[in-house]
Amino acid sequence: MSKSTLKRAVAAVAVLGVVGVGGAVAVKQNAAVAAATVPAAAIAPAAATAATGAPAPVAAPVISLPDFSVIVAHNGPAVVNISVTGSTKAAYGGDGPQGRNDPFADDPFYEFFRRFQGQQRGGQRAQPTHGMGSGFIISADGIILTNAHVVRDASEVVVKLTDRREFRAKVLGSDPQSDVAVLKIDAKNLPVVPLASNNDLKVGEWVLAIGSPFGLDNTVTAGVVSAKGRSLPDGNVPFIQTDVAVNPGNSGGPLFNTRGEVVGINSQIYSQTGGYQGLSFAIPIDVANKIKNQIVATGKVVHAKLGVSVQEVNQGFADSFNLATPEGALIANVDRGGPADKAGLKAGDVIRSVNGNKIVSSVDLPSMVGLSTPGEKITLEVWRQGKLVQLTATLGNANDKVAREDVATEEVGAKLRLGLSLRPLDALERRESGIANGLLIQDAGGAAANAGVQPGDVLLSVNGRPVSSIDQVRDVVGKAGKSVALLIQRGDDKIFIPVRLG
Numbered sequence: 001m002s003k004s005t006l007k008r009a010v011a012a013v014a015v016l017g018v019v020g021v022g023g024a025v026a027v028k029q030n031a032a033v034a035a036a037t038v039p040a041a042a043i044a045p046a047a048a049t050a051a052t053g054a055p056a057p058v059a060a061p062v063i064s065l066p067d068f069s070v071i072v073a074h075n076g077p078a079v080v081n082i083s084v085t086g087s088t089k090a091a092y093g094g095d096g097p098q099g100r101n102d103p104f105a106d107d108p109f110y111e112f113f114r115r116f117q118g119q120q121r122g123g124q125r126a127q128p129t130h131g132m133g134s135g136f137i138i139s140a141d142g143i144i145l146t147n148a149h150v151v152r153d154a155s156e157v158v159v160k161l162t163d164r165r166e167f168r169a170k171v172l173g174s175d176p177q178s179d180v181a182v183l184k185i186d187a188k189n190l191p192v193v194p195l196a197s198n199n200d201l202k203v204g205e206w207v208l209a210i211g212s213p214f215g216l217d218n219t220v221t222a223g224v225v226s227a228k229g230r231s232l233p234d235g236n237v238p239f240i241q242t243d244v245a246v247n248p249g250n251s252g253g254p255l256f257n258t259r260g261e262v263v264g265i266n267s268q269i270y271s272q273t274g275g276y277q278g279l280s281f282a283i284p285i286d287v288a289n290k291i292k293n294q295i296v297a298t299g300k301v302v303h304a305k306l307g308v309s310v311q312e313v314n315q316g317f318a319d320s321f322n323l324a325t326p327e328g329a330l331i332a333n334v335d336r337g338g339p340a341d342k343a344g345l346k347a348g349d350v351i352r353s354v355n356g357n358k359i360v361s362s363v364d365l366p367s368m369v370g371l372s373t374p375g376e377k378i379t380l381e382v383w384r385q386g387k388l389v390q391l392t393a394t395l396g397n398a399n400d401k402v403a404r405e406d407v408a409t410e411e412v413g414a415k416l417r418l419g420l421s422l423r424p425l426d427a428l429e430r431r432e433s434g435i436a437n438g439l440l441i442q443d444a445g446g447a448a449a450n451a452g453v454q455p456g457d458v459l460l461s462v463n464g465r466p467v468s469s470i471d472q473v474r475d476v477v478g479k480a481g482k483s484v485a486l487l488i489q490r491g492d493d494k495i496f497i498p499v500r501l502g
Contacts (some may be wrong), residue, residue, distance in 0.1 A: 068208045071260040072220050078191040079254060081160040081212040082146055082169075082183075084131040086153040134211035134253030135159065135183065136193050136262065142167075142185040143296070145288060146252030147267055148174035151181050159185050162218055173295035177303060177370065178237055179267050179283060180291040181252075193254055195285050196261040201240065203228060209244045209266055211253030221245040223280075230281065231363030232268065236303075236370035239281040240264045246280045255282045264288075287371060304372040304395035306345075307338025309494060312362045313350060316498025320463050320485040321350060322386050328352045329365040332487060333494040338400075343380070343393035347487050347494070348464020350383040369395065385464065418477060418484070418499060419446025422459060422470055433458070435489060437468040451499040453488060460494065461487040477501075 133150030137143070144159065151157055157169040167185035174181035201207075208222045223244035230241045240255070246266050255264035264282030271277045294301045310329040311317075318326040328350040334340045345351075351359055354368050355378055372378065374397040382389045421443035425435060438458040461467055462476040463485050477484055483500045 066206050066222075066258050068220065068222055068256075068258075071208055071256055071258075072210065072218075075191075075193045075254075075256065075260055076210055076218050076220075077162045078137045078193045079162070079210045079218060080135045080137065080144060081215070081217050081249075082133040082135050082150055082252065083158045083160065084129075084133070084151055084154045085156040085158075086129045086131070087127060087155065129153070132212060132215050132249045133251045134249065134266070136210075136252075136254040137190050138192055138195065138292075140188065140190050140192055142187045142190060143172075143292075144169065144183040144185065145265060145292060146181050146183060147265065147283075148176050148179045148181040150252045151183070152176070157183060159183065160217070161190075173299050173301065175291050175295070175301040178287060178291050178301070180265065180288045180295075182292050182295045193256075194261050195289065196257060196259075196263045199284065199286055201225060201228065201257065201263050201284075206258050207242055207244060207263065208256040208258075209246060209250065209253060210256070211246065211250035211266060213247035213249040215249055219250075226279070229364065229367075231361065231367060232281065236363075236366040237267075237283055237287060238364070238367045239267070240284055242280050242282065243278050244280050245276045247276050248274075290371060302374055303370050303398040304374045304376060305339065305398040305400070306365075306369045306378075306393060306395060307335035307340040308345060308365075309333040310351075310362045310365055311496045314498065316483050316500060317350075317485050317496060319481065319483045320498060321348075321383065322481075323350065323383060327358075327360050328383065329359050329362040330485075330496055332496050339393050339396040343391045345380070345382065345391060345393070346384070346464070347466070348384075348461050348485070349389075351380055352383055352388070353381040355379055370398070374398075418448045418473075418486075418501075420444055420448050420453065420459070422473065424468060425458065433489075435460070437466060438489065439467060439470065439473065441488075447499050447501060448486070448497075451486075451497050453486065453497055453499070454490070456490075458489040459486060460489055 131150065131154075133146055135144045135146035135150075138145055151171050151174060154171065157171060158166055159169045160166045167187060169183040169185045172182040172184050203225050205225050206222065207225055208220065210218060210220055213219050221244050223242050225240060226243050227241040229238040231237070232239060240263065242255070244255070246253075246269060250266050253266045254262040255266055257263045262285050264284055265288050266280065267283050268281040269276060270279035270281075291301055309332045311332050313323065313326045313328045313330050315326045317323070317330055331340070331345060331347050331349045331351065334345055334347055351365055353359055354365065357368065359365055369378075372395055374395055376395050378393055378395060380391045380393060382391055420441055422439040422441060425433070425438055425440050429440065430436065435458055438460045441453060441455055441457045441459055443455055444453045444457075459467060459473070462473055463480060464487075465472070465476050467473050467476070480501065483498055486497045486499055488495055488497055
């Protein structure tokens with residue numbers, strides 16, 4: 001099976017997603033969308049019921065399917081096509097292997113210019129790039145929302161309206177972390193789309209996308225919302241997942257609910273081919289609005305940070321930490337001197353809620369924190385050593401950096417029941433790695449090796465308890481139940497590995 005990848009849609013690359021809202025039994029008709037009624041199944045005559053004595057058949061529920069034509073007619077003119085021109089640096093290497101890969105090598109003037117530049121064997125050449133995307137007008141004076149990746153590295157952005165007018169757009173600002181960008185064109189009295197004012201979108205609800213896949217302006221596709229709050233590996237956005245068909249060029253276009261309100265910005269798809277395969281993702285409009293307000297006010301976006309790295313809480317970790325359910329964000333690392341460190345958070349803590357909002361998956365935490373404001377205070381409910389603890393943290397700026405410090409330990413060697421051969425780090429290892437306390441894993445076998453522990457890893461804690469000696473490891477493992485959670489540092493990464501004991 002080929003590996004699936006998340007691809008972004010710009011120009012002829014991969015497209016971003018759309019969301020659908022579907023009713024399972026009946027979709028209530030509203031002012032914006034007319035409903036086409038599907039006839040119910042015929043009911044058997046009463047005479048037949050009396051003759052057979054069988055219960056009378058019950059009519060199937062009426063299913064109303066939305067007619068999106070009103071939304072398209074009203075909001076379609078506010079959806080725009082975006083064309084982007086830019087350039088990238090392309091490497092070339094004369095007669096060597098790089099030269100053979102030079103995209104200009106087949107140009108008839110290639111050899112002339114190469115010789116004109118002398119005997120240079122390598123370098124870089126500016127290569128023009130072109131891209132396409134979509135966007136939508138949110139202000140009559142020309143404010144437009146789209147994706148940050150649509151206008152990335154753009155030297156010129158052209159916006160085309162449905163009436164065929166074209167405008168050069170200014171990029172007021174973009175935020176790669178949320179993938180939101182704000183454009184401005186010099187025009188007045190433009191059509192605008194209404195934005196949803198509350199987050200009441202439901203899974204299964206019908207949704208509609210309008211965009212420019214492959215440059216085909218104002219193409220309409222529809223589907224249902226497949227999931228909400230979906231987090232993807234390359235971002236901190238709680239995406240709306242839909243089955244709306246989107247393709248390259250749909251990126252940055254609006255996702256509408258059946259009331260004709262924009263509920264999201266189409267952003268990504270999950271695809272093995274680069275094209276639509278049924279999984280599309282949109283940025284919730286409330287998230288996009290927060291980013292837009294910062295860009296319009298200051299021209300830039302500032303994100304908050306807690307100063308932790310987290311892992312998913314699986315069943316093995318839940319067993320190790322005596323959690324009733326495998327939910328929450330397991331803290332693998334705390335930045336020294338950062339907001340979490342100052343609040344008293346520790347590696348091995350499991351964050352269960354933020355400001356009363358439940359953390360089900362570890363990806364919920366960065367979504368909540370990243371969209372907050374630096375300096376904001378948050379209340380954390382934390383599971384620590386079998387008890388719930390409440391902590392208050394003041395969020396920092398995501399651009400801030402923190403320092404690290406070292407602590408000395410002595411050298412020892414031993415073999416443990418886990419199948420690990422351990423010794424404390426020596427002074428040079430601590431200095432080079434920046435790890436203050438921990439045990440170097442010299443050899444891994446048995447249960448630990450089966451779980452993925454490798455020689456060269458550094459053991460930092462067991463079941464959330466920091467360890468700097470082998471006696472400490474023995475003590476924690478001896479009191480553990482059927483599994484233990486090992487906090488491992490591997491290179492620059494810190495990860496928890498659950499090890500199920502025999």
